[in-house]
Amino acid sequence: MKFLLLAISLITFGVLSFYILNLSDYRFSFSEMDLDQSGFISFTEADYVSSSGERIITVKGQSCIEYFAFKDGSTIKTKCG
Secondary structure, three states: OOOHHHHHHHHHHHHHHHHHHHHHOOOOOHHHHHOOOOOOHHHHHHHHHHOEEEEEEOOOEEEEEEEEEOOOOOOOEEOOO
């Protein structure tokens, strides 16, 4: 019984730690992470945004950084200047 409670506690702690770590991604604001604009960042949204990369693109002759999701290549945000 104690082992089961310990295992559940460790798993819960691990999941919450992963979620909080994803929320602390300095590249994105709360509103950018809240993909469905619900006012709450779900675990799925946090994971989607944290699994992202950066690429340099040109927009109207200006060099910009595009943040994109590894999962499907969709643009999360573009930062110019």
